[in-house]
Amino acid sequence: MSNPNVYSLSPADIDCSGPWLLHPESPVEKLIPSLKKHGQLVPVLAVEDSGKKLLVAGRARVAAAEKLGMDVLVRYIDAADDISKAVLHLEENGARAADEFLKLVTMRFFSARMDAADLPKTVAPLLGLKPKSRDMKFWLDWMELEPEFDELLGLGHIPLAAVSVLSKLDETDRAALVRFFEKLSWSRSNAVNFLTWLYETSRRENKSIADLVSVPAFESAGESESPKDAVSRFCKAAKELRYPRLSELEKTHNKIVSEVCAGTKWRVEPVGNFETGEVLIQTRFKNREMMDKAMADLESISKFSGWEELFELGRDK
Incomplete structure (x- = not known):
């Protein structure tokens, strides 16, 4: 049960390093004028564990108070494990929009600690997704990809929908495709078409995708080629393979x-x-x-x- 009492602590006494703090840090500058004028209106949430005060929600408030030399109002809650802390952290930040990066780090956090079958029911509502939606299936499939694809998704170079094809490929073929997304940002339609045409050609001709993209038409973009032109060239080459x-x-x-x-x-x-x-x-x-x-x-x-x-x-x- 949560402790209804509110306590005043020094920001230095609050540990804000927990892996369950999934939302990226918010800029504190917007909070400072309000803290100066009205003080801290809403306490942060924390748990006590072996004498430590572990933050669950309110990192920006702690940082702003520290900058102003103020104490922090804290309310203690019950959260016995990292999963419970993460759930409470996301619920307390429910008004903030969940972008692709937050969904990615959230899915990685929970998938490392839960059975895949339990993820939709637990995580989907926290991210504004329906448990049986196509996007939720995409996220579940994405958890099977290699870490380099996380970076590409976080940079906005590859869309989530690309996993509908990537999940059908073996690790060697996926590795051969990474270079196409490292320096180029692909739209959903271009990425899915490009990958689908290569996948279908690979199946028809019984060739690996690594072999298919080893020809000059798929050479990496040069300095004089615009990103848009490079994506168009790759799509055209893949389509020609699929539909000669x-x-x-x-x-x-x-x-x-x-x-x-x-x-x-x-x-x-x-x-x-x-x-x-x-x-x-x-x-x-x-x-x-x-x-x-x-x-x-x-x-x-x-x-x-x-x-x-x-x-x-x-x-x-």
Whole structure:
């Protein structure tokens, strides 16, 4: 049972180093004006253990009081083990948003101390997740990955959803993929597509991903290549491996279109990955002058013989 009494302690007497303090330290500057004007309105939470005062929640208040040379108001609670302390710490900080980094360190903390089967019920509510949600499953799968992926996730270089593919790979193949995320930040769709195409190609051709990405198309980005261009290049190379016939059709299509539509703002795209034999042609304009120019361009490009070749691409598939 918690002790309802509040005690006054020196900040130096409170141990704020517990591993259950999962939230990152908050800046104390915002608390200082309030402490000066009103004093400490809410006591921090702590437990007594072998004569030590172990903080459970309120690290910023302790730091601010120490900076001002003030004592800290403390209320003692019952929390016999690290798991109980962490639960109380997260509940007391429930108003703070749980970002990806907090979810990561929280999952690592609890997964090291609990059976995986008990994690959803205990941890999900503390992080604002539903126990049976897709994100919770992603976090459970992430706990099986190597530590280097934690760093990449914390940096925002790889999305959590990438685990849907990474969890299917062996350790050697995952290790071969780390370099693609070390210096580049990937969107969810790009990362999942890139990994999925490599995984499916690996299965189809009975080759390791380490072998697939050893070719020049997957060389690391150079200094002159922008991060966006590097990600596009890697995705394109992975897609070409997965869909070689489709990639050849796209190359042919783009070559013809570049000739047919040269000097105009018209765009021509295949419909249904060339399966229908149809194309979509479109442009934009915002005034009469631009519209007249577009219509004149359309009449001109309609006379090019390249259209017949475009229509045949779909039929030849």
